[in-house]
Amino acid sequence: MNARKVDQSALRVNQAFIISLIIIAFVIDSVWLVAFVGGVMLLGTAVPSLAFFKRIYRHGLKPSGLVKPAIIADNPEPHRFAQGFGGVVVTLSVLAFLTGQAFLGWALAGLVVALAALNLFLGFCAGCFLYYQFNKLGVPGFAHSPISR
């Protein structure tokens, strides 16, 4: 039996935090909150054990029973790539803010919210889709094919 597994609940909690915090950042006009979210996403991509929102799930929401685990057979790498890609776009958004291009900054942040919402509510991971396309093309570093029977 394939041992590669992903807890979908951890992914959903991560997406919910990203969406909520960027929306709050927009409402209160806080570039620093956007930067915080971007930092969490990039750090979580580089060192998965330090993914802050997933740690809240693992050490808070899951043990308290507020969120039940939903473990399925899947590769973690595409999801990590998707998060990293999102983190880069959020970073670009922050750079846009710092160079005085607020509209572009919020548009890029909004794109991350839209893609995270697509994943959270419709189950379509755009980053994972890209990863598997790169895998099909044989791009180095995208080594894992989709898990199938």
Place this chain on the structure above:
Amino acid sequence: MIERLLILLALTALSSGAYIGLKHLHMRRMERITAVSNHPTLLYFRSDNCSPCMTQARYLEQVAQNWNGRLAIQKIDADAEPDTAQKYGVFTLPTTILIDTMGKVRQINYGLTNVQKLSQQLNVL
């Protein structure tokens, strides 16, 4: 801040409306391409390139057991039958489509759908 809240509300209303509208159109379009049957039918669109599809298949096995022959499940490989997938407007995998005995599409689920949700949807058919 109030302006931003209003923009947010407007965008949320627009997105929700677009999603509901598109899903409704999707279901209306399929009313013309399904047939009458003795049992409810569940169309399951999958592919070998879709990781959650393995889990969806297990969920469907459980649903089939619970329904004990009273449900027809058709598995469609979206890679092998792209025309069929396109005919049903499938854009993400897995997708499950529930059709009642009169051939009317009653539910479309985009993405992985668990046993509990499928059972609830089937119970109202």
